Amino acid sequence: MTEGEYKPMKVLLFLKKILDTILACGAIISLICMVCAVIVQVFARFFLPQAPSWTEEVSRIFFIYATAFASGLALERNIFVSLGLLDSYCKGRRLYLLKLLVSLISTVFAIIVAYVSWEFVEIGEMQTAPTLRFLTMDYIFFSITIMMGMIGFYGLLEVIYMIRACCRKEENA
Numbered sequence: 167m168t169e170g171e172y173k174p175m176k177v178l179l180f181l182k183k184i185l186d187t188i189l190a191c192g193a194i195i196s197l198i199c200m201v202c203a204v205i206v207q208v209f210a211r212f213f214l215p216q217a218p219s220w221t222e223e224v225s226r227i228f229f230i231y232a233t234a235f236a237s238g239l240a241l242e243r244n245i246f247v248s249l250g251l252l253d254s255y256c257k258g259r260r261l262y263l264l265k266l267l268v269s270l271i272s273t274v275f276a277i278i279v280a281y282v283s284w285e286f287v288e289i290g291e292m293q294t295a296p297t298l299r300f301l302t303m304d305y306i307f308f309s310i311t312i313m314m315g316m317i318g319f320y321g322l323l324e325v326i327y328m329i330r331a332c333c334r335k336e337e338n339a
Contacts, residue, residue, distance in 0.1 A: 192235035200228035234309040238316025273321030280314035
């Protein structure tokens with residue numbers, strides 16, 4: 167292979183590093199904000215006559231966004247919970263094909279859901295959050311698009327890596 171054939175992959179890996187950083191920062195910031203909202207709620211319950219009603223909803227929103235930001239990173243680092251039952255029955259090439267098939271199905275599903283979720287974002291423009299009247303629901307529904315888009319992106323990268331690894335093994339054989 168020539169050096170020019172690797173250029174698209176280098177660009178993709180550079181973009182992935184930037185995306186990794188953005189997602190990690192988003193997850194950390196969301197978790198910190200969620201913890202702050204919970205601290206306000208706990209403090210208010212113990213020391214104020216009435217706890218603010220918005221803290222529960224704010225902490226839930228930040229939890230949803232922390233999950234959305236971290237989902238792609240979890241897939242990339244292979245730290246999602248998986249069922250190893252089929253792995254014990256498959257060995258060698260069958261196991262590789264099973265993992266490739268699961269990755270392909272998951273990626274296609276995530277991309278479809280990310281695409282369809284945009285309709286919910288548009289619907290959310292007309293709705294407001296129950297206790298946060300100034301916040302339209304499109305911001306909350308957008309977390310689905312982020313989550314499934316990132317799972318689709320990192321799933322696609324995994325499929326590319328698996329296919330490239332298989333091609334390299336066949337070239338070396």
